[in-house]
Amino acid sequence: MTHSKVMLTNGALPSVQLDRHCAAHPFTQQLDIVFPTSDELQKALTSLKPTYCKRRCTLSEFLDFASKSPGGNITALPSTSDSCVDTWCIDPRGVLTLCVSKSLYEQLGLIGKRLPFKGCPDSCTAVIRIPVRQETESVAVRAKQKAALKLWDELRETGPGEWEVLYCQADVQPGTSESHEGPWMIVQPQIRHSTDIIIPVPALAPLPEESTEDWDEYIGDLFEWVGMAYLGAQRLKANDRVNPYVAVYEVPAPSYIGDVTRITWTAFLHQSFIKDALDTVTSYLASATNNHTFVAMTRHGCCTSPIGAVPLSSAPDTPLDTARDPPLRAPAIDAEDSSCFIFAPGQNGNFVLAESIGRCDARWG
Numbered sequence: 001m002t003h004s005k006v007m008l009t010n011g012a013l014p015s016v017q018l019d020r021h022c023a024a025h026p027f028t029q030q031l032d033i034v035f036p037t038s039d040e041l042q043k044a045l046t047s048l049k050p051t052y053c054k055r056r057c058t059l060s061e062f063l064d065f066a067s068k069s070p071g072g073n074i075t076a077l078p079s080t081s082d083s084c085v086d087t088w089c090i091d092p093r094g095v096l097t098l099c100v101s102k103s104l105y106e107q108l109g110l111i112g113k114r115l116p117f118k119g120c121p122d123s124c125t126a127v128i129r130i131p132v133r134q135e136t137e138s139v140a141v142r143a144k145q146k147a148a149l150k151l152w153d154e155l156r157e158t159g160p161g162e163w164e165v166l167y168c169q170a171d172v173q174p175g176t177s178e179s180h181e182g183p184w185m186i187v188q189p190q191i192r193h194s195t196d197i198i199i200p201v202p203a204l205a206p207l208p209e210e211s212t213e214d215w216d217e218y219i220g221d222l223f224e225w226v227g228m229a230y231l232g233a234q235r236l237k238a239n240d241r242v243n244p245y246v247a248v249y250e251v252p253a254p255s256y257i258g259d260v261t262r263i264t265w266t267a268f269l270h271q272s273f274i275k276d277a278l279d280t281v282t283s284y285l286a287s288a289t290n291n292h293t294f295v296a297m298t299r300h301g302c303c304t305s306p307i308g309a310v311p312l313s314s315a316p317d318t319p320l321d322t323a324r325d326p327p328l329r330a331p332a333i334d335a336e337d338s339s340c341f342i343f344a345p346g347q348n349g350n351f352v353l354a355e356s357i358g359r360c361d362a363r364w365g
Contacts, residue, residue: 004336005364008219010207010352013282013343021339021353022275023320024309026075026092027302030266031277034229035295036199037259041284042191045263048280050187050273054079055165058153059088060146062165066090066132069169074132075270076167077305080333085124086152087331089305090132092170092271093320098128099306099331107155108148117330117360124330127306168270187267196238197260200225200252202294202342204350221252222342223354226296229260236260256292274299281343288345301337308337309363330360337361 011017035041055062066074077089088098098112105112105126112128130145131137137145156162202222208215228236228249235242235249238257265273281295301308311324329335336358343351357363 004356004358005361007355007364008216008352009355010204010350012206013286013347013349013351015351017353018278018282019275020312022271022278023092024312025274025299025301025339026271026310027077027089027305027307028269028271028274028299029080029302030264030300031269031274032230032262032264032298032300033277033281033295034226034260034262036292037193037261038284038293041281041295042261042263044280044284045277046189046191048273048276050265050267050269051184052166052168052187052268052270053184055167056162057165058156058162060149060153062163062167063096063130063132063149066096066167067134073170074167075170076165077268077302079164079166080302080304087124087304087306089307090167091307091310091326093310093322094132095322096130096132097306097326098130099124100126100128102126104152104155108151110145110148113328115328115330115360116362117328124306127328129325166268168268170270170272185267187265187269190264190266192232192262192264194229194232194236194260194262196257197229197236198238198251198255199258199260199292200255201292202252202344204342204344204352206350218252219352219354222352223340225251226298226340226342229296230262230298232262258292268302278341285343285345285349286347291345293345295343296340297343298338298340301339303335303337303358304331304333306331308357308361327361327363329358329362332358332360335360 033045062076066076074090075092078087086100086104088096090096100108102125110128112126114126115124134142200222234240236251281297285293285295306329307326308329310320310326313320336356338356340354341351343349
């Protein structure tokens with residue numbers, strides 16, 4: 001049975017927390033946004049054109065390519081069509097992280113760290129970290145790392161073969177001289193409209209200093225509505241006539257009947273796109289005059305990546321902390337890694353954030 005850990009936080013716009021959240025989560029596989037229908041917001045969001053690149057090669061070949069990338073700005077991981085057994089990723093700090101089984105760990109002969117989780121899948125039991133840039137290691141250490149990766153490539157020749165690698169390059173667009181390694185993929189959004197929906201009017205008051213029971217219950221009901229809206233649940237329809245003995249659900253009050261739009265991007269999404277989407281949403285809400293306006297935004301992490309979040313620096317000009325290692329976690333296709341924001345209107349509108357991770361993730365200890 002899978003157990004999740006949930007953290008709930010709230011704040012007000014503008015917030016540095018939003019930018020730091022994007023920077024800390026480099027691996028996203030899906031972004032969902034739901035809101036009371038607005039042609040203005042839909043047009044602004046669908047004008048965003050997230051891209052990523054796909055390439056089939058050995059890990060040795062890709063590490064060589066990444067080490068020569070301008071600015072060292074590549075973020076990469078294997079396609080989810082590859083198994084979570086013996087996997088890897090490259091995060092924006094310029095670090096290649098291997099998550100391997102006990103047998104492969106012993107064959108590679110590199111120094112790593114054992115995963116501390118009990119009761120989690122034992123397909124990946126150790127983590128090995130390798131700097132992407134060659135000049136950061138001695139010649140002897142680099143030679144040993146290259147030999148180990150070449151051995152892994154050779155072992156895969158009789159099995160799954162070359163990797164299908166998904167990667168993004170910050171500040172590099174299709175058609176530029178740096179993007180010759182393609183092909184580049186432009187992610188198209190899926191747009192769905194629902195009519196005659198019972199829509200809540202969120203009251204995102206700050207967390208009370210004393211008793212939080214009522215606040216917790218109300219916020220929980222709002223997130224339940226958001227989840228049902230993403231699914232297009234029949235229970236939210238104004239004309240729903242379900243037998244109350246079969247299913248009981250009430251939309252948080254106050255509420256009204258209106259139309260809802262859901263936009264979804266599903267692919268390997270770079271963190272710069274997530275920030276652009278956040279900025280688009282908060283800019284729209286800053287000028288909103290209708291107190292019925294709100295936006296919910298959910299980021300789904302790539303759970304097959306050995307890294308869920310990277311450490312951040314306290315210095316604003318260097319957001320990534322290269323001195324600390326990311327929290328350990330065991331990659332799994334069915335693992336949990338999501339963040340859901342609900343934003344209220346206004347230049348200083350409140351927001352609430354619910355984050356959920358799996359139990360085989362050391363992000364919160």
